[in-house]
Amino acid sequence: MVPKFHIVPRSLDNAFSIRHDVVPQFGTVWHYHPEIELHYLIKGEGIRFVGDSIGNFQQDDMILMGSNVPHTWKCNISNSSDNHVEALVLHFHPECLGKEFLNVYETQGITKLFEQAKTGLIIKGSSKEKIKRLMWRMKQETGLNKVVYLLRIYAILLENKEYDALSNSAEFAKFSQLDGNRMEKVLSFTLKNFRDKILTEDVARLTNLSVTSFCRYFKMTSNKSYFDFLTEVRLNHACRLLIKTDYTIQHIALDSGFENTSNFYRHFRKVKGITPKEYKASFF
Numbered sequence: 001m002v003p004k005f006h007i008v009p010r011s012l013d014n015a016f017s018i019r020h021d022v023v024p025q026f027g028t029v030w031h032y033h034p035e036i037e038l039h040y041l042i043k044g045e046g047i048r049f050v051g052d053s054i055g056n057f058q059q060d061d062m063i064l065m066g067s068n069v070p071h072t073w074k075c076n077i078s079n080s081s082d083n084h085v086e087a088l089v090l091h092f093h094p095e096c097l098g099k100e101f102l103n104v105y106e107t108q109g110i111t112k113l114f115e116q117a118k119t120g121l122i123i124k125g126s127s128k129e130k131i132k133r134l135m136w137r138m139k140q141e142t143g144l145n146k147v148v149y150l151l152r153i154y155a156i157l158l159e160n161k162e163y164d165a166l167s168n169s170a171e172f173a174k175f176s177q178l179d180g181n182r183m184e185k186v187l188s189f190t191l192k193n194f195r196d197k198i199l200t201e202d203v204a205r206l207t208n209l210s211v212t213s214f215c216r217y218f219k220m221t222s223n224k225s226y227f228d229f230l231t232e233v234r235l236n237h238a239c240r241l242l243i244k245t246d247y248t249i250q251h252i253a254l255d256s257g258f259e260n261t262s263n264f265y266r267h268f269r270k271v272k273g274i275t276p277k278e279y280k281a282s283f284f
């Protein structure tokens with residue numbers, strides 16, 4: 001997908017920022033920024049796009065995203081009165097403490113960590129619990145104490161072995177405003193219509209490109225074909241239904257946009273490596 005450049009709001013006097021968001025939904029625009037982002041989800045669920053990765057997000061997830069990694073969060077909105085999402089979000093530029101900071105002996109591993117973060121890292125286990133507590137404390141601090149908490153988070157991330165990489169590639173190009181608008185339309189259209197039959201011609205028309213040009217363009221910018229992307233969106237919806245409901249496999253297959261159960265099983269096994277029933281059993 002093609003991201004838009006985003007300017008992270010912060011005071012000009014601060015080297016980095018941390019905020020506590022309680023909002024109807026997270027910003028839905030596919031975007032990137034030079035700041036590294038540490039995102040801890042307190043409340044909410046939906047589909048997460050990080051680099052070329054598509055996955056479901058839920059309460060208590062923690063994601064570290066490197067500089068210029070395109071990302072967005074599409075929330076599942078309910079009709080309840082308590083309808084909001086909530087997160088702690090820390091943004092810091094790789095050089096927020098100065099270029100020389102990264103060149104001294106004691107900080108040698110940080111640059112490597114920042115490069116790893118360009119694949120998007122989901123932080124797990126005891127490391128996540130420690131960082132979560134530090135983020136809450138950092139939010140209350142000012143001045144040098146705030147910097148101390150940032151350094152403590154760096155130290156935990158450097159020692160952390162409890163993480164999974166989300167994206168297959170750390171390389172993403174920057175694109176024009178026109179490209180960003182184009183592909184945002186494709187993303188929104190796909191998420192709205194994935195349950196229905198989608199023709200390449202319909203999607204290409206949104207971008208004002210021919211079918212051939214659109215397919216080439218999408219493949220070049222996202223490292224996958226449009227229909228591979230569409231299948232991933234459908235499978236992630238199916239995974240959520242497998243975990244959250246008692247619907248039959250046939251119901252889930254059709255609700256996720258697959259033509260029939262056989263087609264659903266084939267794609268599920270190819271992408272997930274197991275059957276839908278095995279996937280559901282692993283959560284219970």
